[in-house]
Amino acid sequence: GAVVSQHPSWVICKSGTSVKIECRSLDFQATTMFWYRQFPKQSLMLMATSNEGSKATYEQGVEKDKFLINHASLTLSTLTVTSAHPEDSSFYICSARGPSGRAIADTQYFGPGTRLTVL
């Protein structure tokens, strides 16, 4: 199968600090990864699309300077929440999509999520 991992699974930080979340595709190469945020009892909201070797594409209303995304390899994307504030507390989930032209590209495989709590 296609496995995506995230690290850490949870993090608590003080307001004003930065937090980095890693997303890895373990057994396949992911040309495209996505970052979602989910508040309690809400749907997953897409934050940005991350393509290997190029700049991320952010959704409207998502501050690119606050949520830094790096997709340096075909198996790793990172999301850094800079100068985190309590309103950034949420469940952050990444997903990975396989290379175009293969069956695996039709489905997104999700990581287990990272619970961020900013005090």
Next chain:
Amino acid sequence: SQKIEQNSEALNIQEGKTATLTCNYTNYSPAYLQWYRQDPGRGPVFLLLIRENEKEKRKERLKVTFDTTLKQSLFHITASQPADSATYLCALDESQAGTALIFGKGTTLSVSS
């Protein structure tokens, strides 16, 4: 405007019955539709994908239908079990390479024994 609606936030059924969840969409032209299961505090897990030219897809106790005329997908769990209790999300894919899925809010299913 574009919308994806899952008909109810919560669905409670008895063990052994068939659960039917609905997903309706407007102003999208999805090439395929996917269903995911999400447990509390976890990421979504892929269940089934159905393409626009398919009417029905099955996997074990799961069945998905896709009616592009009605702009609706139905997701059925037969012989439901308490372990099926979770939130089920439908997601659209407009099939542009590299595009993200668009999710509904989900239906939380509770199966009581």
